[in-house]
Amino acid sequence: MANSIFTIPQPYNEPVKMYAPGSPERGALSAELGRQMAGQVEIPVIVNGEEIKTGDVRDVVCPHDHGHVLGKVHMAGEKEIKAAVDAALSAKAAWETMDWQERAAVFLKTADLISQKYSAKINAATMLGQSKNAFQAEIDATCELVDFLRFNVTYMEEIYANQPFSEKGVYNRLEYCPLEGFVFALTPFNFTAIAGNLPTSPAMMGNTVVWKPSTTAVLSNYYVMQILKEAGLPPGVINFIPGYGSQTGDILFTHKYFAGMHFTGSTAVFQNLWKKAAENIETYISYPRIVGETGGKDYIFAHASADVDALVTGIIRGAFEFQGQKCSACSRLYVPASLWPAVQDQLKEKIAEIKVGPVTDFTNFVNAVIDEKSFDNIDAYISRAQESSDAEVIIGGQRDKSKGYFVHPTVIQAKTPDYESMVEEIFGPVLTVYIYEDKDFDATLDILDNTSPYALTGAVFAMDREVINALMARLTHTAGNFYINDKPTGAVVGQQPFGGARKSGTNDKAGSYLNLIRWASSRTIKETLVPPVNYAYPFMG
Numbered sequence: 001m002a003n004s005i006f007t008i009p010q011p012y013n014e015p016v017k018m019y020a021p022g023s024p025e026r027g028a029l030s031a032e033l034g035r036q037m038a039g040q041v042e043i044p045v046i047v048n049g050e051e052i053k054t055g056d057v058r059d060v061v062c063p064h065d066h067g068h069v070l071g072k073v074h075m076a077g078e079k080e081i082k083a084a085v086d087a088a089l090s091a092k093a094a095w096e097t098m099d100w101q102e103r104a105a106v107f108l109k110t111a112d113l114i115s116q117k118y119s120a121k122i123n124a125a126t127m128l129g130q131s132k133n134a135f136q137a138e139i140d141a142t143c144e145l146v147d148f149l150r151f152n153v154t155y156m157e158e159i160y161a162n163q164p165f166s167e168k169g170v171y172n173r174l175e176y177c178p179l180e181g182f183v184f185a186l187t188p189f190n191f192t193a194i195a196g197n198l199p200t201s202p203a204m205m206g207n208t209v210v211w212k213p214s215t216t217a218v219l220s221n222y223y224v225m226q227i228l229k230e231a232g233l234p235p236g237v238i239n240f241i242p243g244y245g246s247q248t249g250d251i252l253f254t255h256k257y258f259a260g261m262h263f264t265g266s267t268a269v270f271q272n273l274w275k276k277a278a279e280n281i282e283t284y285i286s287y288p289r290i291v292g293e294t295g296g297k298d299y300i301f302a303h304a305s306a307d308v309d310a311l312v313t314g315i316i317r318g319a320f321e322f323q324g325q326k327c328s329a330c331s332r333l334y335v336p337a338s339l340w341p342a343v344q345d346q347l348k349e350k351i352a353e354i355k356v357g358p359v360t361d362f363t364n365f366v367n368a369v370i371d372e373k374s375f376d377n378i379d380a381y382i383s384r385a386q387e388s389s390d391a392e393v394i395i396g397g398q399r400d401k402s403k404g405y406f407v408h409p410t411v412i413q414a415k416t417p418d419y420e421s422m423v424e425e426i427f428g429p430v431l432t433v434y435i436y437e438d439k440d441f442d443a444t445l446d447i448l449d450n451t452s453p454y455a456l457t458g459a460v461f462a463m464d465r466e467v468i469n470a471l472m473a474r475l476t477h478t479a480g481n482f483y484i485n486d487k488p489t490g491a492v493v494g495q496q497p498f499g500g501a502r503k504s505g506t507n508d509k510a511g512s513y514l515n516l517i518r519w520a521s522s523r524t525i526k527e528t529l530v531p532p533v534n535y536a537y538p539f540m541g
């Protein structure tokens with residue numbers, strides 16, 4: 001125990017490197033891309049710090065060149081999943097009683113290792129394994145992950161500092177204990193930062209974790225695990241079990257010490273997992289904490305007073321960066337008829353300039369979608385729009401999966417506001433626009449509010465301040481992250497805590513104290529300094 005009140009270093013957002021031609025970071029990243037493309041990595045299961053090669057292997061490929069094998073991942077089976085739980089439970093006592101400042105040091109060191117030593121490595125793995133271009137990899141795998149680690153340590157300190165008042169003669173304390181049991185972290189393919197955050201935020205708060213990464217992001221996620229080890233994370237605190245989602249869930253959800261789930265992924269999977277946990281509720285010693293950030297059908301709503309240049313930039317970046325595979329990506333757009341001709345012209349002109357291709361060519365803005373299942377799903381939406389009398393594909397629509405899973409930025413015009421692609425999450429570079437008559441402004445807000453079950457992100461574009469105020473009030477429950485004259489993507493840790501409500505999740509705001517506090521079970525301690533020695537009240541004589 002330290003006989004001091006240590007001060008956690010002030011957090012700051014990791015500066016974003018720009019990768020301009022000739023820059024040192026461009027040189028380092030290009031060299032690392034070459035190195036990773038030339039070899040093949042064997043990715044093990046990691047339980048209690050031990051690497052396990054199960055022999056049940058899957059190829060890890062580049063989405064933009066699916067014939068290129070980057071490595072092989074060993075899939076965990078029942079034996080390894082059970083061993084991971086045992087390891088997490090065994091590591092618990094030592095980890096939760098370690099001074100929290102020492103736990104913090106492990107994650108601050110992880111952040112600095114990523115920032116200084118491993119940025120090129122983790123960015124290159126994210127580019128090759130998840131098909132993100134250099135800029136998208138930088139803001140995710142380096143900057144956002146580092147930000148999560150640094151800011152969460154500060155939020156942990158703030159939570160612990162939050163103590164009750166003590167009246168005269170009493171010493172009150174609030175202890176933020178970790179949960180009793182293990183936390184199950186299930187992570188999505190689309191952000192290396194989210195994959196790193198979901199196991200580390202409960203671990204920071206003294207919990208031990210079983211982490212199932214997404215098979216399509218396993219290369220970058222494996223490097224996160226290796227960096228945590230180098231930073232001094234003790235064996236067993238986070239156990240890494242690539243594997244089959246439903247098998248993993250079936251085993252973990254029947255364990256007495258299942259204490260919490262930290263999930264990010266699709267709404268359907270989350271609902272299914274929640275039901276499984278609920279079915280086993282009598283098995284657990286505590287009510288598990290369930291935190292899930294899920295799908296979105298994120299909107300941009302333009303008012304007639306909007307600045308068209310800013311609007312078009314927000315639409316293109318919001319809808320097509322990382323191929324629209326951000327939960328926050330703009331996928332439905334509402335534009336007034338008075339503005340549409342100018343917006344349409346600019347969209348056509350600018351989207352025609354966008355280059356689509358592999359991440360190794362740094363001039364490509366749009367790269368491949370994650371896998372064949374995703375490609376086929378997007379392809380089906382575009383095909384149906386091409387055939388429907390309720391919709392028209394007005395821009396793009398080209399797609400080809402022969403070498404990589406490429407879909408060009410596509411804009412569908414919906415003739416009815418509830419056409420399927422205005423309602424359902426597609427998770428690809430497909431934007432649907434609905435043009436409303438200017439006089440139907442209010443009615444269109446009702447449509448926006450009621451069309452989709454999600455409420456993750458939304459953006460409004462208007463120059464008229466009264467309109468902005470009215471939109472903020474009217475659209476309160478439509479988005480957990482609400483943007484004014486900006487794209488609905490790109491939340492920065494420490495600046496825009498991220499998460500949505502309705503069917504978009506439990507809205508526990510990743511990268512904030514609201515999330516971290518879910519991983520603590522508090523104990524109130526009251527100590528009476530000089531206890532009374534007579535039970536009777538004074539008026540009893």
Ligand SMILES: NC(=O)c1ccc[n+]([C@@H]2O[C@H](COP(=O)([O-])OP(=O)(O)OC[C@H]3O[C@@H](n4cnc5c(N)ncnc54)[C@H](O)[C@@H]3O)[C@@H](O)[C@H]2O)c1
Nearest residue numbers: 187188189213214245246249265266269293294295296327
């Ligand atoms: N709200 C947010 O903050 C946020 C952030 C990123 C992604 N997302 C959402 O994530 C989705 C895209 O990610 P994805 O395709 O990786 O999601 P997904 O739901 O397919 O998978 C998420 C994780 O769950 C696992 N899984 C899948 N089926 C399972 C099952 N039956 N039992 C147990 N585990 C199972 C996967 O292997 C993966 O590790 C989109 O819907 C997107 O909107 C949301």
Ligand SMILES: N[C@@H](CCC=O)C(=O)O
Nearest residue numbers: 326327328489490491498
């Ligand atoms: N936090 C990210 C989205 C994460 C979901 O995929 C953003 O704000 O764009």
